[in-house]
Amino acid sequence: MICKNQYRTKSCGEISEADIGTVVRVAGWVENIRDHGGVQFLDLRDQYGVVQIVVHDEAMLRDVNKECTLTVSGEVILRDEDTVNPKIATGTVEVKAASLQVLGKCRAVLPFDVVTSRETKEDVRLKYRYLDLRNPQVHNNIVLRSHVISYLRQKMTDLGFLEIQTPILSTSSPEGARDYLIPSRKHKGRFYALPQAPQIFKQLLMVSGFDRYFQVAPCFRDEDARADRSPGEFYQLDFEMAFATQEDVFTIAEQVIGDTFRKFGGGKAVSPAPFRRIPYAESMLKYGTDKPDLRNPLEIIDLSDLFTETTFKPFRKKCVRAIVVPDCVKQPRSFFAAMLSFSESIGMKGLGYIEALDDGTYKGPIDKYLTEEQRAEMLRRSGLDKGGVIFFIADDKANAPQMAGQIRTELGHRLGLIDESRFELCFIVDFPMYEIDEETGKYIFTHNPFSMPQGGMDALLHKAPEEVLAYQYDIVCDGVELSSGAVRNHDIEIMKKAFEIAGYTEQDLQTKFTSLYNAFQYGAPPHAGMAPGIDRMVMLLTGEENIREVIAFPMNSNAQDMMMGSPGKVTEQQLREVHIKLR
Incomplete structure (x- = not known):
């Protein structure tokens, strides 16, 4: 609701048939000007909408051009039936201008059309x-x-x-x-x-005693x-x-x-609580990412063990991931060529696949390298059925999962498998606390170093660092990471040990994280949070x-x-x- 003032008594967007016969004053920007031979029409826009202004006196428009600001006073009238605009809320009415004042001239050439x-x-x-x-x-x-x-x-x-x-x-x-x-x-x-x-x-x-x-x-x-x-x-x-x-x-x-x-969300369905909890390791295997789009029904499986001693050299002793796509045989050859081109664009050397034909046979460059036992085990794990295609991604352990994730996403988009009618939210949990730095060969934190290790001090003392999981979590929606968070490590002794594994001394803690180190000496509560x-x-x-x-x-x-x-x-x-x- 607009308060009455010298520029407007109503906003452009709230003029309606209930105002017919009354005099209103509106203000805004000129979005469009149309000359219909003796009668000019202006589309006047403010934050709340657009209303049509009818001008019968051309002299009123002497200083008027697109995107200037003006105030108009006049009677609200019903539009002629053939001029009704159903695309805007005010489309059945217009304001017949009795007075018009330019408030702010548009003196420069517009760099683009605003609309x-x-x-x-x-x-x-x-x-x-x-x-x-x-x-x-x-x-x-x-x-x-x-x-x-x-x-x-x-x-x-x-x-x-x-x-x-x-x-x-x-x-x-x-x-x-x-x-x-x-x-x-x-x-x-x-x-x-x-x-x-x-x-x-x-x-x-x-630590200061604030609860939430x-x-x-x-x-x-x-x-x-x-x-x-x-x-x-x-x-x-x-x-x-x-x-x-x-x-x-x-x-x-x-x-x-x-x-x-x-x-x-505009009426889209939203995941009901509780949101799915997906361990990090499972997410990397099934979706090839820790930011999975769960609207995509495709999942990735691991077939590495089937190709350990294969005669097909590109797969031999590699990390081999596979994606089964039902009813994909019917796709044109151009689809497979496009997928091959995409795979090469992300650094793959190729994209192998096997088609399950309707006559019960299999077709594809990799099929001839499979023994009967390997083929049977592959079919058991993948659930490949007639008309389906299984795509293969092979690389080292670091790259294969991520490449498989990108292939999964591309397949989902190209085949129209993404359900755009809903928001699918989940938590990714159980992140590893440590990883090995490829350059130094030493352990480093994977995420927030102030997270509490699962199992506390016992896990730090008795597990290999790469096996220690943290109370760290992400919230993901439709393939987008909305937030990360953690249960914080509030115990100074556990913190010292956790940082020691990552190569920090107690002196480092005192020097680099002085405030937390000192505050935790005075009775810190267990605490946790996140930040979407x-x-x-x-x-x-x-x-x-x-x-x-x-x-x-x-x-x-x-x-x-x-x-x-x-x-x-x-x-x-x-x-x-x-x-x-x-x-």
């Missing part, structure tokens, strides 16, 4: 983002984002969480992605860092852009709980994330494929703000004040 701005090159759109944001679809994405954030805040408050702000100026972290560094004016040679996440602070809040914390938190990481990752900054729903287990965190996430997708990414949630809810479409003022893929001109140069005086000299 079709999404068809323009991205850097041009971002340079003139204030125009791009007038596009109703782009505009509505930002409106939806605001509603989602408001809803998330209310849900967390209703669940007993306190919203607490943590510092933006902090210290550089030795773990994780690259920091954004800020030189200090008062402390020569020292730097602040923008937080990659409020991780340390939220754990300290738990949340924050719509800005996070800053100097990372390269991807379709689902904005360079520079992003926002997450950061939350932490004291005296909590992994399942306690899952229960909150299922309520908050599930309800958010149900409310804003808001940008990614809105991207999924809007159906956008690029995360920049749901951010008001994003950087481009090269981490540049085309509108503001950042990163930019600074003066010599500014550099001197922060004790920096450029080389």
Whole structure:
């Protein structure tokens, strides 16, 4: 509802047949101008919609052009039947202009048509983002984002969480992605860092006696852009709980994330609680990724043992994964050629397959290398039936699972197997605590080093490091990682041992993680949490494929703000004040 003022008594979008015969005043941007020989029609747009303005006095339009702003006063009348526009909410009515005033002239040539701005090159759109944001679809994405954030805040408050702000100026972290560094004016040679996440602070809040914390938190990481990752900054729903287990965190996430997708998902089905829990090892085997799209029914199986001593050299003693696709024999040869081309584009040397023909025979370049026993075992494991095709992916243990995952995804898209009518959410659990660094041959943390190892101290003392699992988890929706989280390691003795395995001394802990090390000496509660990414949630809810479409003022893929001109140069005086000299 618009309050009455000198520019408008109603918004453009709320004019309806109930207003017929009344005089209204509306204001907005001119989206379109049409001359019908003595009668002009304007489409006037504001945030709430579009209304048609009828102008009989051409003199009123002397300074009017597209995208200027104006206010119009006039009577609401019913449109002629043949001019009704069912595509807009106000399509049965129009405003007959009695007075019109231009408020803001459009003095420059438009770099693109606002209505079709999404068809323009991205850097041009971002340079003139204030125009791009007038596009109703782009505009509505930002409106939806605001509603989602408001809803998330209310849900967390209703669940007993306190919203607490943590510092933006902090210290550089030795773990994780690259920091954004800020030189200090008062402390020569020292730097602040923008937080990659409020991780340390939220754990300290738990030690401070706060039971449930949340924050719509800005996070800053100097990372390269991807379709689902904005360079520079992003926002997450950061939350932490004291005296909590992994399942306690899952229960909150299922309520908050599930309800958010149900409310804003446009009627799509949403996974009911409890969401599926998929161990990391199972996810890598069945889906070839720890971010599985469960709308895709295809699964991967391991056939490595069948080819240990095969005479087919590309498979011999390799990690061999396979994907069965029912009713695939009927696909044209061009489909198989396209899949081969895709496999080569991701680094595979080829894509073998076997077709199960309707007459009970098998066809394919690999079939002749199989013994009767191998073929029978392969059929038993795969469930390959008449009309189906089994695709093979062979490489080393590091690459084969990921390649199989990409082939699975490509098959799902090319064959139209992805069910777009639902949001499928799951938790990936049981991540390994450690992995071996290929360069050094030493153990390193796979994820958050502050996670609690499953089995605690006993596991660290008596298991091989690569066998130790952590209470770490991700929440995934339709192949997109929304969040990572963990049960935190709050026991200083377990923490010292966990870091020792990864090559850190107690002195390293004291020096690099001073605040946590000291705080945990004073009675830390068990605590756990996670941080779903808001940008990614809105991207999924809007159906956008690029995360920049749901951010008001994003950087481009090269981490540049085309509108503001950042990163930019600074003066010599500014550099001197922060004790920096450029080389």
